[in-house]
Amino acid sequence: MKQEDTELMMPESVDDFGLSDTSDKETSGRASMTSRAYARLRADIIAGVLIPGQKLKIEELRQLYDVGTSPIREALSLLTSDHFVERIDQRGFRVATVSAKEFDELLKTRCWLEERALRESIAHGNASWEEQVVLAAYRLSRVPRSAADDHFVANAEWEVRHKHFHVTLISACDSTMLMKFCDQLYDQNIRYRQLSGIQAYPTRDVTAEHGAICDAVLARDADLAAQLLVSHYVNTGDFLKDQLDAY
Template sequence: MLINKRTQAEAAFELIRAEIMAGSLLPGSKLNIGALEKRLEVSLGAIREALSRLNAEGLVISESHRGYRVTPVSSEDLLDLTRTRVEIESLCLSKAMQHGDVEWESRIVAASHRMERLETLPTEAEPRSTPAWNDAHGQFHEALVSACPSAWLLRMRKVLYQQSERYRRLSVPLGTDKRNVHDEHRRLMEAVLRGDEPAVFQELEQHFFATAQIILRSLPQ
């Protein structure tokens, strides 16, 4: 019975999280626990446990006597998040470049190849909105920092990545015809592989803020 309960809670957590990340559950929207229980066909306890975990991740917020809401988005939060992410990701990349070996380089190249191939496969949807590309994109950025020896830096980076990924996915339908994301990733990878820290930090900051600027134009000021 305990195993079943844990399995239900895990399933509910993954399903609700996926809907938040995909924008199906809109930022700021109220989460009806009873409705989620019926729709996902899991127990009330599983829903509560899932929401508690999502609250710890910062994807939902708990309001006293009012239940849960999807964490809102705002210009102020996005800018603060992006600036902090640039700082932490830069530290991770710097340490990764100091400690990286040929296996690390191979992981980066393989992750880049997968992401680029998925961009060229025929699909009805924008490639960067598909689950496969989203996963490949995450694996690429993770590969870049995978040689960083600091577990705490990597933990902080993961939290920031999850939060920024929600914003990034909101930017995909907003129109990026003047932006070449493929080339941004390629330049970042090449700078990392040749150990050019100034170029890495410049490419990283431009890459992160390019996404932020697209979203900022669509958010109420």
């Protein structure tokens, strides 16, 4: 469980969904202006507060987040590399656009990368990794997917644990780079999930799917685990795709 990411990250807003890994890092109230701007912008983009394609005017953001131009500009530069923001020649920044085509690519690419990462993890993971997987799966199962019983309301704690489960699955793949790519794609996917504005539970039993993946992993059945993981993503993807006509 090493923490090699020195990048700036400091969760602040509630909609953050554990995307900025708050794990074992100094979570003191003190944070650089750049980090704060970065975290808030990112959260607002993922949450859909900032609409895809929307112009991001420096002066507006400056006043909104109450910081100078430099931190805003730096945060936007960082978000550009995360593909949450697009920089236009000499015309400033805007929220990254979304499209059904891009979502397809995203889903596909995630499957390719996560499958590879999972297979490597299964091949190389040790006992400690197994335990971490079990623990992450258990913790995820202990929390309801929705914050309300009758209709769907995103449960922040479930989001955090869900991400942690998926990160743990591939954490033994022995490639920091691959893990970072998967992380990036995961976050992109969450954005699409938010934007699709799902209101209803999916009908399938997501918890059972997680359990099945966990079992296959513990049995070191790479083919089965990979197949289950990919279906898990594709199913969720198809579910979202239906609600993604707006873009």
